[in-house]
Amino acid sequence: MTSSYTWTIHNLQELNRFAESLASVLFPGDVILLEGDLGAGKTTFTQHLARALEVKKNVTSPTFTIVKEYEGIYPFYHMDVYRLGEESDEDLGFDEYFFGKGITVVEWAHLIEEQLPDQFIQINLFHTGKERQRKLQLTVNGDRYDRVLEKVKMIENISN
Secondary structure, X not given: OEEEEEEEEOOHHHHHXXXXXXXXXXXXXXXXXEEEOOOOOHXXXXXXXXXXXXXXXXXXXXXXXXXXXXXXOOEEEEEEOXXXXXXXXXXXXXXXXXXXXXXXXXXXXXXXXXXXXXXXXXXXXXXXXXXXXXXXXXXXXXXXXXXXXXXXXXXXXXXX
């Protein structure tokens, strides 16, 4: 089952609060896919999420290494697959992360669509034309993630 909800984030504080809300309902094995405009805040969101999951190290874009691993409440895996390109069908062992003991965040996930798990949370971030304001679309695929979406909406006080 796929469900989604879209709302506006007006500033970095709201993005941070959303990341904290999401972090509070995540468990090992959860996969978050990030898509959106260049510079819309995918890495910034990932940094806020990591901090909420008690990752102490500074989270930076893994553009040249594809995957960076961090320790927090759970292992935290940050992937940026932009450099792999559309034609990448090479098996890079992503299953070890997707079905592992940590939380996995994948920027530019559409580039490895064939290798993604069936169930996930997808967050799309888009510029709205106003400084610091972003449109955030949260889509979930899978029953467990439907419950995650409902919990986040309740925490964030978002009505249908």
